[in-house]
Amino acid sequence: MAAPLTLAQIAARLGGRLVGAPQTLIRQVASLQSAGPGHISFLAGRALRPLLAGTRASAVVLGAPDERLTELPRIVCDNPHAYFARVSQLFNPAVAQEAGVHPAAVLAPGVRLGARVSIGAGCVLGEGVSVGDDSCLYPRVVVYAGCRIGARAIVHAGAVIGADGFGLAPEAGRWVKVPQIGRVLIGDDVEIGANTTIDRGAMDDTVIGDGVKLDNQIQIGHNCRIGAHTAMAGCSGVAGSTSLGERCMVGAGARILGHLSICDDARISAGTVVSRSIRRAGTYTGLYPAQEHASWKRNAAALRNLAGTEKRQGTVRAKRKRKGKKNG
Template sequence: MPGPLTLGQIASQLGGRVAGDTGVLIRQVGSLQAAGEGQIGFLANPKYRSQLAATRASAVVLGAEAESLTELPRIVADNPYAYFARVSQLFNPVVLQPAGAHPAASIAASARLGARVSVGAGCVIGEGVQVGDDSCLYPGVVVYPGCRIGARAIIHSGVVIGADGFGIAADGGRWVKIPQIGSVLIGDDVEIGANCCIDRGALEDTVLEDGVKLDNQIQIGHNCRIGAHTAMAGCSGVAGSARIGRHCSIGAGARILGHLEICDHVRVSANTVISHSIREAGTYTGMYPADGHDAWLRNTAQVRHLDALARRVRELEKKFEATGGGNG
C-alpha cells in the first residue's frame, strides 16, 4: 500500500482546492462514520450532513456548497464522489492480483495476452482469445475460444465469456441446436462482476463497448450490443439481440427483453422489465409495490379484474351523463 500523503500533495495530484491545514497527513480513505486519525472521508449527498459534524476523520472531500459546514481540513471539489474515488485509488491499488498467469491457469497456446495481463488460478482461456494490456482476470474466469477483451479490463471470478447463446429451433417437438458461430468483443476499460455470463453471438458478435461496467450475476444474451459507458447493476439481464445505448443505467434485477433497442442516456429502474424499445432518454420504471401480505392479497385479486373495473366505470359515466349528470 502506498505511503501517506499530505492534503496538499493529494490536491496537487488530483486538483481541487484545499481549505484548512494543507499539511495534514492522510494514509487511507474511510466513511465519515468510521474514519479516524489519518483518514479522509467525503460528503456527496446532503442527507449525510449530520455525519460530517460528528466525523473523526482527519480531512474531508466535499462540494463548495458544503465547504462552510466544517472546520476540518478539506478539499473542495466539483464532484466530491468522483474525487474521493480518485483519492482512494491513490491509496489502494485497484487490482489485488499481480500481473502474469497463475500456474494453475489453463491458457491455450494460440491465446494472445497483452502486457501486464493478470490471469488468476483456475482461469481457462480458449484458443485464439485476445486480452488487451493491463487487464486482470480474477480466478476462475472462463473465456471460450475466439473472444476478444480490450485493455484495462477487470473480470471477476466465475465470469463466463463466450458460451453458446441460446439458439434452438423447434422441429416436430424437438429442438435443433443452432451453432453459435459469432464471438464476444469487449472494448477497453470494461469491468465485469462475479458470475456474469456474456454469450457468444449466433452469427455475428456480442459486443460490450468501451467503459461498460457490469455488476455481478448479469446475463448478456447472444448478439447483444451494450453501448459505451453503460452501467448495469447486479442480477440484471439482457435477452438476445437487444441493443442498449451509451451512458445508460440498468438497475438491479432489471430485465431487457430480446430484439429491443434502447437509446442513449436511458435509466431503467431496479426490477423493471423493458418489453418495448425505448426511443427517448429518461427514467423508466415498472416495479410492483410490496405491501403487507393481507393487503397484497386483497389488492392483487383486483388486478385480474382491472379491465372489467374500467368498463364498469365507463358504464357508470355513460349512465350518469344520460341522467343529466348532476347538472340537471
C-alpha cells in the same frame, strides 16, 4: 498499501481547492462514521450531513455548498464522489492481483496477452482469446475460444465469457441446436462482475462497448450490443439481439427482453422488465409496489380483473384447505 500523502500532495495531483492545514498526513480513505486519524473521508449528498459533525477523519472532500459545515482540513471540488474515488485509487491500486499468469490457469494455444496482464488461478482461456494491456482476470474466469477483451479490463471470479447463446429451432416438439459461431468482443476499460455471463453471438458477434460496467450475476444474451459507458447493476439481464445505447443505467434485477432497441441515456429502474423498445431518454419503471400481504392480496385480486374480462383461468390455487374447512 501505498505511502502516506499530505493533503497538499493530493490536491497537487488531483486538483481541487485546499482549505486548512496543507501538511495534514493522509494514509487511507474511510467513511465518515468509521474514519479515524490519518483518514480522509467525503461528503456527498445532504442525507449524510449530520455525520460530518461527529467524524474523526483528519480531512474531508466536499462540494462548495458544504464547505462551511466543518472546520476540518478539506478539499473543495465540483464532484466530491468522483474526486474521492481518485483519492482512494492513490491509496488502493485498483487491481489487487499481481501481473502474470498463475500456474493454475489454463491457456489454450494461440492466446494473446497484452502487457502487464494478470490471469488468476483456475482461469481457462480458449484458443485464440486475446486480452489487452493491464487487464486483470480474477480466479476462475472462463473465456471461450475466439473472444477478445480490451485493455484495462477487470473481470471478477466466476465470470463466463463466450458460452453458446440460447439458439434453438423448434421441430416436431423437439429442439435443434443452432451452432453459435459468433464471438464476444469487449472494449477497453470494462469491468465485469462475479459470475456474470456473456454469450457469444449466434452468427455475428456480441459487442460490449468501452467503459461498460457490469455488476455480478448479469446475463447478456447472444448478439447483444451494449453501448459505451452503460452501467448495469447486479442480477440484471439483456436477452438476445437487443442493443442498448450509450450511458444507459440498468437497475438491479431489471431485465430487457430480446430483439429490442434501447436509446442512449435510458435509465431502467431496478426490478423493471422492459418488453418494448425505448426511443426517448428518461427513466422507465415497471414495478409492482410491495405492501403488507393482506393489502396486496385484495389489490392483486382486483388487478386480475381490472378490465372486467377475466375468463375462467387455467391457473389453480394449490391449496384450498382453509376455505374447505370454513365451508365444511
